[in-house]
Amino acid sequence: MQDRIEFLKTIDFLTGAPSELIERIAHSIEVIALPRGREVLADGTVGNSMYFIEDGEVRLEKRGQVLLSRQKGEYIGEMALVDDAPRSAAAVAATDVRLLRWNKDAFKDTLVRNGQIAIQVCRAFSAKIRESVESTTRFKQDLERAIQVQRAMLPEGKFNNKVIDLAAYCVQADEVGGDYYDFLIFDDGQVAVMIADAQGHGFSAALLVAMLKTRLHSQIRRGRSSESVMNALNQTLMENIDDVQMAACCYILIDPEIRKFSFCGAGHIPQYHYCSDTDRLDKLKSENLLLGVPNQNQTAFRAESRSWNPDDLIILCTDGITETRNTSEEEFGHDRLEELILRYKHRKPHEIQENLLRYLEEFHGSKVFDDDVTVLVARLR
Numbered sequence: 001m002q003d004r005i006e007f008l009k010t011i012d013f014l015t016g017a018p019s020e021l022i023e024r025i026a027h028s029i030e031v032i033a034l035p036r037g038r039e040v041l042a043d044g045t046v047g048n049s050m051y052f053i054e055d056g057e058v059r060l061e062k063r064g065q066v067l068l069s070r071q072k073g074e075y076i077g078e079m080a081l082v083d084d085a086p087r088s089a090a091a092v093a094a095t096d097v098r099l100l101r102w103n104k105d106a107f108k109d110t111l112v113r114n115g116q117i118a119i120q121v122c123r124a125f126s127a128k129i130r131e132s133v134e135s136t137t138r139f140k141q142d143l144e145r146a147i148q149v150q151r152a153m154l155p156e157g158k159f160n161n162k163v164i165d166l167a168a169y170c171v172q173a174d175e176v177g178g179d180y181y182d183f184l185i186f187d188d189g190q191v192a193v194m195i196a197d198a199q200g201h202g203f204s205a206a207l208l209v210a211m212l213k214t215r216l217h218s219q220i221r222r223g224r225s226s227e228s229v230m231n232a233l234n235q236t237l238m239e240n241i242d243d244v245q246m247a248a249c250c251y252i253l254i255d256p257e258i259r260k261f262s263f264c265g266a267g268h269i270p271q272y273h274y275c276s277d278t279d280r281l282d283k284l285k286s287e288n289l290l291l292g293v294p295n296q297n298q299t300a301f302r303a304e305s306r307s308w309n310p311d312d313l314i315i316l317c318t319d320g321i322t323e324t325r326n327t328s329e330e331e332f333g334h335d336r337l338e339e340l341i342l343r344y345k346h347r348k349p350h351e352i353q354e355n356l357l358r359y360l361e362e363f364h365g366s367k368v369f370d371d372d373v374t375v376l377v378a379r380l381r
Contacts, residue, residue, distance in 0.1 A: 001026060004100070007054055010073055021110065028106040032099045040076070040099065041091040047080035049103045056097030060089045069094060081107045155182060158350060163256045164191050167350035168376040169357065171320075171369060178247075179318050179372035180209040184220060189256045192224055195376050196249040197269060197318040199292075208245055211236055212291075226251050226264035226303035230288070234266070234301065237292030246292040250284075250316055254308075254380065261314070261380075264303035266291045270322055270334060273306060274313035274345055281342055283334075313352075314378045315341055320371035321356070324364050332363050349377040 004026045008014055014022060032051070034040060040058060041047060051058075052075045060068045060076065067089055070076050076091050081104050159166045168181045178198030185191055194216060198208040212233055219232040229251050237247065248267030255261065265271060265286030273282045288301050317337065324332045340359055344352045353375050360373065 004029075004054070007073075008052070008100075011052060011075065025102070025106070025110060028102070028109075030101040030103075032101055034093045034097050034099070036093050036095050036097075038093045039090060040093060040097075041087050041089075043088070043090040044086045046084055046086050047077055049101050050078040050081050050107070051076050051091075052100040052102065054098045054100050057094040058097060058099075059092050059094045061092055062089045080104070154180070159183060159185070161185065163189055163381055164254065164378050165349050165381065166193070166376070166378040167348075167353045168374070169353055170372070170374040171357070172372050178206065178209055179320065179374040180212060181316070181374055181376050182213060182216060183376075183378075184217075184224075186224070190224070191254040191256075192220070192229075192251065193254070193314070193316065193376060193378060194229075194249065194251045195269060195316040195318065195374060196247050196291075197267075197320070197372070197374070198247045199245050208237070208247060212247065212249070224253060226253055226262045227301055230264045230266060230291070230301035230303075234291045246290040248319070249291055250286075252314060252316075254314075256381075259309070260305050260307050262303045262305045264288065264301050266301060269319060270315075270317045270337060272313070272315040272338070272341060273308070274315070274341065275309070276311040276313075277309050281338055281345075308380050310381055312380045313341070313345065313349075314376075314380070315352075316376040317356075318372060318374045320369060320373035321360060321375060323371060324360055324369060324373070326363050327365055332360060336363070349379050352377045 005019075005022055008022050008026055009017075014025070029052070031054075040051065043062065053070055053072050055072055057072070058070045058076055059066050060070065070091075077087065079085070080087065081102075154170060155168075157168050166183060168183070170179050170181060172179065180196045180198070181194065183191065183193045196209065196212055198206075198212070215233055215236040216229065219229050222228070230249070233247075233249065237245065246267075248265075248269045250263065250265045250269050250271050252261055252263045263271065263284050263286075265284065266288045267290040271284035271286075273284055274280075275282065284304075284306075286302075286304075322332055322334055322337060326332075336359075337356070340356055341352070344355050347355070356375055357373070360369075
């Protein structure tokens with residue numbers, strides 16, 4: 001307890017406070033120990049406590065971007081003591097941390113007992129606000145740059161040639177997100193399409209997406225087979241991400257000369273092949289692990305091959321579609337998705353895509369989704 005009292009005496013607005021008051025605060029606080037990576041405070045939630053950092057480091061984050069870091073001897077969440085507004089950022093343990101939680105009632109009791117501390121609190125909190133304003137300005141500038149970069153990463157949403165008629169669309173839950181689609185046209189007539197869903201959303205997911213796109217385009221020059229591409233993408237995540245960060249992905253290589261396509265999936269992204277000659281919708285299933293699973297650098301991603309006929313469809317979606325919920329917390333699910341695909345199977349790809357998104361918005365009750373939503377529809381010729 002004495003060590004805790006001495007620690008509290010180092011806090012800026014408690015410097016010079018009477019020893020009996022410091023001791024009273026020391027007895028009123030709650031000790032919390034959290035491991036590295038654990039969320040301390042959630043963005044947008046209303047709190048009633050602040051936290052002194054007795055040991056370790058805490059990051060303040062907004063949409064995956066680090067705004068500030070707080071070290072031993074500093075504090076976070078202080079505005080919750082003076083207002084009931086939602087927290088403006090998340091706080092995440094950058095290391096193992098030990099925190100001292102001081103709630104609003106105990107804080108008010110302290111102000112009543114020592115009015116001089118109120119002045120020191122105002123000075124300390126004002127300094128924090130000025131620092132927050134500066135970091136928010138930097139964040140907005142970085143966010144605008146990130147939005148521009150991510151928009152540039154996605155190709156045009158429509159493409160049409162003698163092999164394929166394609167339409168794709170991506171709706172991010174935040175300004176930047178973790179969904180990504182791509183398609184590549186080769187001189188020999190082959191076409192590659194890919195869709196990916198990085199873990200989470202925000203800046204960290206967008207960074208992962210940028211790495212996947214860069215590796216995809218570099219790998220294509222060496223070899224475009226499904227297995228080689230997926231293994232290269234997996235290796236990229238294993239080698240370059242310090243924290244565990246994974247991605248679901250599906251890569252398809254279409255060969256018009258032999259009327260076959262190979263597909264390789266990582267994780268459980270909804271993937272479909274509509275066979276026009278049998279009027280059947282098949283789910284393209286894969287048993288492969290997600291990209292970036294820890295300790296799985298030697299994973300062999302297995303691909304499968306399917307024949308196709310003119311007028312067949314390939315439909316790729318991220319799970320933001322199937323996991324979208326309505327006001328009753330019911331998921332959109334695979335059944336609704338499959339029913340809509342079959343209902344609009346004879347429409348043009350962009351019309352199929354537009355109708356899927358329209359029904360999803362009606363089901364959800366809003367055009368703003370809780371997760372990134374991406375759909376790619378391709379008709380083979």
